[in-house]
Amino acid sequence: MASVEDSGLIWTRPEPGTRRPKFTRDQIAATALAIADAEGFAAVSMRRIAGELGAGTMTLYYYVRTKDELVALMDDAIMAEVLISADEFPRHWYDALTAVATRTWDVLIRHPWALHSLRNAPAGPNAARHFEQSLAAIADTGLDAPGTFALLAWVDDYVHGNALRSAEIRAAGEPAMDEQAIEEAIRFGQTLMATGEFPHTAALFDGADPRDAFPTLLGDLSERDRFLHGLAVLLDGVAHRLHLDLPPR
Amino acid sequence: MASVEDSGLIWTRPEPGTRRPKFTRDQIAATALAIADAEGFAAVSMRRIAGELGAGTMTLYYYVRTKDELVALMDDAIMAEVLISADEFPRHWYDALTAVATRTWDVLIRHPWALHSLRNAPAGPNAARHFEQSLAAIADTGLDAPGTFALLAWVDDYVHGNALRSAEIRAAGEPAMDEQAIEEAIRFGQTLMATGEFPHTAALFDGADPRDAFPTLLGDLSERDRFLHGLAVLLDGVAHRLHLDLPPR
């Protein structure tokens, strides 16, 4: 006898022959990513993801052995965003490396929590693809293996270091720090200045309110432009030291 | 009537007139630092610190409002290590900046958990002193405020990015990753290689066992030398772009 549960229309009944799980890893990772983007990585808990998905908490552990594995999934999803399609890949090493670095930076800024929270995630397939792309970018330099490795490391270090700090600046603008906390921080700064122990710092700010002074100090450039500027400086040094040619302009 | 507790010799009784707290913030921060250095930042919990100190957990909250404040204390202690004494301060901007950056790197490597765990700590007095020293280092370049700020940012970005990755490599050598996990990771890598999707990566490793290949790829240099090399490349670019003079050799 068919029970009430069975009596639905075909549309409501799952196709037979396929004993499919309710969820997929992609779906779970996407949910986790959405939570992290909206409320920060700290809000990503197993209970929270499960709740968002309308599942029991422990259900997630059928798809994933530990939370670390789930984090690895998140990392791989992010690394996918970093990949550059073949048709937008410049020919010259300088431009190609700049393109890869910039794309990486863009993604890291789009997910400011990522660099901090995915640090321990083991590399997945998309991380490998990103590395392959990086190698492809500088293949025409003719550098040997150690040289190649070193160059990529320098660029990666700068990109990550810059993204880390830029993400911080971005976060500082958010309501995370309330007006009163800023006020106190400034007063503390003034107390330090008053000791006379910081002549160079005092000269730099020149008595101005730090809140007004920052745009000037940053040269009225966007974070992204300042990143690009530093990258160009670094690659200048690279071309000079490693005797590589710069692209025609 | 004096109770049994009071009956000790003078030596065992605290001096009167001074109702001193049992602990100090410095002491608490030092304990927390020791735990972090020995077992990683994750091992630093309020209960653990208190236990180490022979105090009740909640006692710590008399000295500190929240754990975040305690972390700020740890950060300030670390920043103290970064400071360079006046007599070892080189004259030329290139050497001075290199000295500051290298000292920073050394400290970050000595405390590999620091960069990752103290990221959100607000700047304290020693952070301000470090900034002042950085300004002093490049004062003789004659750069204007935005130029100064930009230069320090580039160098800081590179130092932090490199230290972050170097600390990681260091951690990877630790027993954290057991033999079996490494074996699996390598097998996974080979699976990826077998797809033919990674020609450049395959060429780089040239069929060698990754465990043997790494020293060669790293150019048989120490982490520290590789850091210094990259820093020199960056500063080369800086001198070139900003029309600054290099130190006489």
Place this chain on the structure above:
DNA sequence: TCTCGTAGTCGTACCGTGTACCAACAACGC
């Protein structure tokens, strides 16, 4: 000398985390 205010200490309890364990259920091959 007695009393009282208060600086300093800490036990208990609450909520939130990751996850081990196990019971319940559903769909398939026979």
Place this chain on the structure above:
DNA sequence: GCGTTGTTGGTACACGGTACGACTACGAGA
């Protein structure tokens, strides 16, 4: 019909930060 196995999820535990408030003992005032 059955047992098997894939899938779900409830409960419980250890551990985290910390709010609350009780307790202790010093120092000052009477």
